[in-house]
Amino acid sequence: MIFKGKNALITGGTRGIGRAIALKLAEEGARVTCWYHANAEGARITEALSPSITTEAVDVTRHDAVKSALRRLTENGCPVDVLVHAAGITRDVLLAGMEDEQWHAVLDANLTGAYHVCREVVREMIFQRSGRIVNLASLSGVTGLPGQTNYAASKGGLIAFTKALALETARYGLLVNAVSPGLIQTDISNTLSEERLQQMTAQIPLGRAGTPEEVAELVLFLVSPRNTYITGQNLIISGGLTT
Amino acid sequence: MDLKQQIKHMIIERLRLKITPEEIDDEAPLFGDGLALDSIDALELSIAIDKTFGAEIKNEDDGREAFRSINHLAAYIEQHRT
Numbered sequence: 001m002i003f004k005g006k007n008a009l010i011t012g013g014t015r016g017i018g019r020a021i022a023l024k025l026a027e028e029g030a031r032v033t034c035w036y037h038a039n040a041e042g043a044r045i046t047e048a049l050s051p052s053i054t055t056e057a058v059d060v061t062r063h064d065a066v067k068s069a070l071r072r073l074t075e076n077g078c079p080v081d082v083l084v085h086a087a088g089i090t091r092d093v094l095l096a097g098m099e100d101e102q103w104h105a106v107l108d109a110n111l112t113g114a115y116h117v118c119r120e121v122v123r124e125m126i127f128q129r130s131g132r133i134v135n136l137a138s139l140s141g142v143t144g145l146p147g148q149t150n151y152a153a154s155k156g157g158l159i160a161f162t163k164a165l166a167l168e169t170a171r172y173g174l175l176v177n178a179v180s181p182g183l184i185q186t187d188i189s190n191t192l193s194e195e196r197l198q199q200m201t202a203q204i205p206l207g208r209a210g211t212p213e214e215v216a217e218l219v220l221f222l223v224s225p226r227n228t229y230i231t232g233q234n235l236i237i238s239g240g241l242t243t
Numbered sequence: 244m245d246l247k248q249q250i251k252h253m254i255i256e257r258l259r260l261k262i263t264p265e266e267i268d269d270e271a272p273l274f275g276d277g278l279a280l281d282s283i284d285a286l287e288l289s290i291a292i293d294k295t296f297g298a299e300i301k302n303e304d305d306g307r308e309a310f311r312s313i314n315h316l317a318a319y320i321e322q323h324r325t
Contacts, residue, residue, distance in 0.1 A: 123290050171283065 012087030182238025
């Protein structure tokens, strides 16, 4: 119960990797709040997993919505000790055929959303002089993937954002890191074609896609009191796909 | 305790200054000369003012005005308190 007495906020916490992180945090004693955008069914399922998990619909692309939702948390006696920003979307398309909406939707959710959430949470954490943040990025943000110029830009931006934020907040004792998963079995990877999935799996040295639980283990360590000296890093979890 | 005294106590506590409230002049600048605080102190201070007094310092212009002295800061808080 290493997170006993701690409050955690997970954006994008009602599906995929975010949900796996929420569940593990709850199992380790944390009080977990999961924000989601439109996935009401996922929210119902996630809340049913543990009495320590509550969910709330918050659109992270709206700064005012983020601000007031956080204020409610703090006023209810749940100042955020741990933030995991896992909210993210894809709109895969080759750049030459990309529509403005596909560009902006991805950048807004993945990068501007992180700005909104981190800005407000960091103000709390600086005041408390402690806190742990993990931003969920992607291998795509490191190596790029065809069809994902928007997604790669958002995640690459998120990695750089994370590094700068870590440098800004180290003096207050905050630890801020990014985690970049490779191919993981989630709704996002399910949008890939069977053929593309097989092709990608064949390139992974460990010979399979990862699971959300495997990513959650890494994130849990980074936000736990066991991590005392890792900050400003981007940790890649990809089954050896990149070395 | 009046507002100016509260502000002085808060500044000393948050920034762990090794001085007493009496040593802070109401008219002296908080940054540069005076207390010689830096921009990162300003960030922490502005957050603490928001949390303690409910007055948000939204940007650098607000900060420049508010942090001119203890007198200015007290006036700013009175004006922007929610």
